Amino acid sequence: MDRSNLSIHLLVPTLLLFTLFLNVVHANNKKCYIAYLGAHSHGSTPSSLDLETATYSHYDLLASILGSQEKAKEAIIYSYNRHINGFAALLEEEEAKDLAKKGNVVSVFLSKEHKLHTTRSWEFLGLHRNGMNTAWQKGKFGVNTIIANIDTGVWPESKSFSEKGIGPIPAKWRGGKVCQINKLHGSNKVPCNRKLIGARFFNKGFEAANGKLPSSKHTARDFIGHGTHTLSTAGGNFVPGAQVFGNGNGTSKGGSPRARVAAYKVCWSQTDETKCYGADLLSAIDQAISDGVDVISVSVGSRNNVSPNEILTDEVSIGAFHALANNIVLVASAGNDGPKPETVENVAPWVFTVAASSIDREFTSTLTLGNNDQYKGASLFVNLPPKKSFPLILSTDAKLPNVTFQDAQVCKPGTLDSSKVNGKVVICVRGGKIKSVAEGQEALSAGAVGVVMSNDDQSGNTILAEPHVLSTTNTPDPRYDPHIHAYYNTTKNPTISMSTAKTLLGRKPAPVMASFSSRGPNPIVPSILKPDITAPGVNILSSYSLAASASNLVSDKRRGFPFNVLQGTSMSCPHIAGIVGLLKTLHPNWSPAAIKSAIMTTASTRDNTKKPIRDAFDKTLATPFAYGSGHVQPGIAMDPGLVYDITIIDYLNFLCASGYDQKLIIALNSNNPFTCSNSHTTKDLNYPSITLPNLGLSAINVTRTVTNVGPPSTYIASVKLHGFKIVVVPHTLTFKKVGEKKKFQVIVQAKKGIKRGDYRFGELKWSNNGNYVVRSPIVAWRK
Structure with missing residues (x-):
């Protein structure tokens, strides 16, 4: 394209933009x-x-x-x-x-809103059981879609997996009647049923590294709770009466509540630490593919080193590729190592990678200091007299001799002096693991009556309600909210009281990106934006294992919790898996890439105040490195208008362009002949987002193809990328039938004034008079 044509395409007529605005x-x-x-x-x-x-x-x-x-x-x-x-x-x-x-x-x-009293995340996403034309109704509640969960197993007696009202097992299920779950003592009932249609365990990798497990542990039964929580989030039934310590009262349910589910246990625990090994994980994915599932949810990941070969040496990546080849969508968590950049996991382009963000519900407790100043924190459990004040002590001021300041700060086991802590509320700092509540256990063991849990730099301002073993209220990182620490440091005899924990709905702004959610840019495949999407992952209430402790601590004697509140990208991942189940039911012939595209291109980058999504870590605006394409909108995803489809051959050519050996690539598709195409580049993979790393000053062309899945219409492009010249050719696409494909190019050139290494974010939108808006994020930076 010559300069004159380029300049013409760069000039978008004002009248056209104004007309488009009016139509929206x-x-x-x-x-x-x-x-x-x-x-x-x-x-x-x-x-x-x-x-x-x-x-x-x-x-x-x-x-x-x-x-x-x-x-x-x-x-x-x-x-x-x-x-x-x-x-x-x-x-x-x-x-x-x-x-x-x-x-x-x-x-x-x-049409008026009739409120159901629920566990909230699905309502926050716009789904209502008795609503009109929501994704649940459109997707028939995911009926007969089969969702596999690769995790810590399942508690089959949970009402989330009851077969009441469920019809015969679908003929497409090839897993037979395998149910590797021991019956409860005194029960003759087979744990699996028409809802929970299969359960297997995989422990050889774990045993190879840790020694033999006792025979009583050779079962897919969940003793940890994590797997039950994630599986019920993805495909659990409607279960009324859900609550934790009296909070979150309502109805628990999954994204595809009428789906069939299968559990594949690969994660094991002999102490407070849970471990999952790749050998077990890959075997489970292989089995799930063989069993004929439609969706695989994997809330695990690993990042031992950053290697260009990782997408073909990582078990999730390999398993996901073969799942894709069998028309199965594999959804995986992005990781909990944020807010540091380049921490995102499960980054292969054929994996659906999910970040975590908040919903509009909070579990709160009010802290009242001795000077009558009040501050709000997050809490599930406070049983102290609400108007009684207790002495306040900082954990580092209560440490035992020969204990390091760092260990005492995070209240590690054996660090607190009971003579200094007894009868007091202790200020601890979160130990960095979002699933850990060991700080509260140490405080309780030392005789404390409560804990004020200050976030560390990883958690920032994402205050999490957690099932601690004693009265606990979580507060933001002191660097951003220093008031309690300031009061303690300037008061001779500091005191504090805690109000009873309560549930608040309709909070704003929401969603907000969780500080712990892992971030891009993609350290393995820089030309692919990761994560792909964000979904609810903060303070999520769902079903739990009755054999697990409330806090996941072996030393926690509180058992028998049918529900629990957990956080992490482990929780956001099954939200997307459940939505994928709805799309599989509604569009059984769509490819995994088309389903992924529908969810990504209909996502929102705005919160419930209509402002850009913010980052809880430092309260700045979040970027696509945090949320990918944005926050999922399941109702709109059911009917996206256009999709970016990708075939196995496209992925193979992507590997060719990435420099992988052709013989190795052929082995991935051994049933069909394949030869690398020399015309492909990594930037031209037909991905729903556009990422351009290390650009020079020369213009480059990016090619994409969209497939019409809506009514015949004409789409008009709008595009922006601050600091870059950018134009779309052609600027309009007219579709006359469903399934018709149209190719276009995005021409990008960095301006001279842009700094080297400076990340810039933009977007491409295709819109047909506002009925459909198909949005792709654009990320670019200069080398």
Whole structure:
């Protein structure tokens, strides 16, 4: 392209942008209205012709307002054609008023929100059990999709896995009746059923490194709780009465609540530490593929070293590639090593990598200092008298002789002097592991009555409610919220009281990126943006193992918790797996890449205050290195308009362009002949995001292809990338049928003023008058 043509394409007409803006506003004005027409005349036992006639009468009525039957069909989302006569449609206020004036219309009113009292994360994502046209309804609640969970096993007696109301096991299940779970004492019931259709354990890798496990542990039963929590989040039933210490009261459920689930246990614990070995993990993925599952959820990862060969030497990456070849989506957690850059794990392009962010619910306790200053923290459990003050002591002031300052600061076992701690509230610093609550155990052992848990630099301002063994309230990193420490350091006899923990809903802003969530840029494959997406991963309440302690500590004697609150990308991963299950049900012929694209390109970068998503670590704006494409919106993902599809051959050519040996690549696709194409580059993989590392000053071309999965229409591109010249060619794409593909190029050139190594973020949007907005993040930097 010569300079004159380039300059023409860089000039986006103001009128076009203004028109596009008006169309977006116009679309956003539509709301769901119900038109009630009374009773039907066809009686109580209508024939199929009666139902069809009633539905078409609704089309005709609304067409008289909208101008055509086609527009009416597009607007109507429900036709009540059996006993209640009426319909629900997406309309503008004026259209609803005109409809209400029709002689045969009884009333027209906005569809109101009927609140179900729930564990919240799915409601925060816009899903409602009795809602209208949400992803649950569109995806038929994931019915008969099979979700595999590779984790610590399952507690099969949980109501999340009850077979009540579940039909026969789908014929596509090839796992037989294998259920490697020991029966509970005194029970003759087989633990697996029509909901939990299979359970296996894999422990040879663990035993090779740690010695033989006792025979009683040779079971897929979950003694830790993590696997039950993640599996129920992905595909658990609706279970009312969920709560932890009286908090979070509501209904527990999974993303695909009518899906079938299978547990593959690969993680084991002989002490307080849980270990998962790659040999077990890869065997489990191989078995899950053989069993005929549709989705695999893997909330584990590893980063021993940063090597260019890691995507073909990592068990999750290898397993995910073969899952993809069998039309299975593998979803994996991004890791909990944030907020440091280049900590993201599970980075292969064929893995669906999930970051963690907050929801609009908080579990809180108010701390009142001796000077009557009050501060809010996160807490699940406070049983101290709410108006009684207790002496306050810093853990480092209560350390035993010969104990290091660093160990005492994080309240490691055996660091606190009981003579100094007894009867007091201790200030500890989080030890860096988001799943650890060992600090509280040490304080309790030393005689403390409570703990104020200050975040470390990793957790920043993400305050987490955790199931500690004594009254505990978590607070932000003292560098960002120093008040309690300042009070302690300036007061001779400091005291504190804690209010009872309570649940607050509708908090703003949300989502906020969790400080612990691992960040990009991708250290292994720089041309692929990771993580891909973010989902709820903070203070998530879900089912738990009755054999596990509330805190995951061996020394914690509190057992019998059917639910628990956990945090981490381990929790956000099954949220995406559950949404994938809905898409697999709704679009059974879509490829894994198409499903991934639908979720990514419909994600939001705004919170519930309509402002850009923020980072909890330092309260600045978050970037795609934290959230990928943005925060998942399952309702919109069900109907994305366009998708970026990728085939196995595309991935193989990507490996070729990455410098992998062709013989090695051929081995990945041994059933089909393959030869590396010399025309491919890593930047041209048809990924839903665009990442351009180490750019020079010369313009480069990026090629992408979109597939139409919506109605025929014309899409217009809008693109921006601060510090770079950028243009899309062609600027419009017209689709005449479903399945039609169109290719385009994005031409990018760095401006001279941009600093070397300076990361810049932008976006590409394809929109057809605001009905569909297909968004891709763009990341670029100069070498």
